[in-house]
Amino acid sequence: AQTVTQSQPEMSVQEAETVTLSCTYDTSESDYYLFWYKQPPSRQMILVIRQEAYKQQNATENRFSVNFQKAAKSFSLKISDSQLGDAAMYFCAYRGGTASKLTFGTGTRLQVTL
Amino acid sequence: GAVVSQHPSWVICKSGTSVKIECRSLDFQATTMFWYRQFPKQSLMLMATSNEGSKATYEQGVEKDKFLINHASLTLSTLTVTSAHPEDSSFYICRVQGGYGYTFGSGTRLTVV
Numbered sequence: 001a002q003t004v005t006q007s008q009p010e011m012s013v014q015e016a017e018t019v020t021l022s023c024t025y026d027t028s029e030s031d032y033y034l035f036w037y038k039q040p041p042s043r044q045m046i047l048v049i050r051q052e053a054y055k056q057q058n059a060t061e062n063r064f065s066v067n068f069q070k071a072a073k074s075f076s077l078k079i080s081d082s083q084l085g086d087a088a089m090y091f092c093a094y095r096g097g098t099a100s101k102l103t104f105g106t107g108t109r110l111q112v113t114l
Numbered sequence: 115g116a117v118v119s120q121h122p123s124w125v126i127c128k129s130g131t132s133v134k135i136e137c138r139s140l141d142f143q144a145t146t147m148f149w150y151r152q153f154p155k156q157s158l159m160l161m162a163t164s165n166e167g168s169k170a171t172y173e174q175g176v177e178k179d180k181f182l183i184n185h186a187s188l189t190l191s192t193l194t195v196t197s198a199h200p201e202d203s204s205f206y207i208c209r210v211q212g213g214y215g216y217t218f219g220s221g222t223r224l225t226v227v
Contacts, residue, residue: 043205045158045218091157100146100211104157 002027004094006105013082014113020067021077021108023092031097034068034075039107040088048090051075053097079110087112116142116210120219127198127226135193135222137208143188148209149181152221158207164191198226 003026013019025034036048051059051068058066063083067076079086092105117140127133137147145166150158162183163171170183180202182194195202203226208219 043152043207043221045207045209047216101148101160101163102158102209102216106157 002029002032002094002096002103004092004103004105006092006108008108009106010109010111012111012113013079013086015082015084017082018078018080019082019110021079021090021092021110023075023077023105025073025075025092025094027073027094027096029096033095033097034066035093035095035102036064036066036075036077037091037093037104038086038088039091040085045091049077082112084112084114086110116140116144116217118208118210118217118219120208120222122222123220124223125225127224129199129226130197132194132196133198133224135195135206135208135224137191137193137210137219139189139210142210144191144210145188146211147185147191148211149183149191149193150207150209152205152207154205161193161206195224198224200226202226 005024032053034051038046038048049059049061049064058068063080065078089107089109091107094103119138121136147164149161151161152158160173161176164183164185166185166188172178185191205221205223207221210217
């Protein structure tokens with residue numbers, strides 16, 4: 001079974017600084033997708049960024065980028081120029097290529113300080 | 115991704131009663147929807163996969179008779195918590211598979227007293 005591990009329960013970053021959230025996963029599949037979701041206090045799940053395993057290029061969405069290391073099964077999220085609104089729980093998630101289920105990590109709570 | 119509406123956003127019910135939660139796909143015909151449960155400060159745990167016109171597929175350890183799922187149309191899936199008990203108090207979230215992405219509902223906070 002696939003597993004997703006987020007080893008940082010909490011992280012803190014100063015406003016305007018950069019922070020990296022870690023995620024590792026375990027799978028025997030070659031075709032899969034990886035996601036980072038943000039869950040603010042409202043608890044609405046918001047898709048931050050998505051990466052297809054077959055793509056070598058790291059995905060980027062404005063201030064959010066990933067470092068996808070397929071061989072190491074690592075998928076970290078970098079948030080640049082952190083803003084107060086970035087404070088939330090961040091979940092890393094995995095989906096197999098032919099499957100529809102999402103497997104979530106345990107989450108990282110990100111605090112943004114002034 | 116699809117636009118998803120989940121209702122109610124919060125509900126309080128008495129122990130022993132049943133509660134129905136609705137998940138609607140407003141702009142996409144969804145043959146598949148998913149139901150998750152999230153305890154405070156924990157991750158989302160998949161409860162079941164809801165398939166339009168057929169029986170739901172439940173994850174191991176989830177009681178089928180307690181958490182009734184109905185997906186009677188391409189735009190609506192319902193989760194009914196039957197004979198609710200305080201330990202069923204949780205945050206329930208639906209997810210719609212459709213289009214490019216996978217959109218979540220806004221969640222339902224259930225409190226059983």
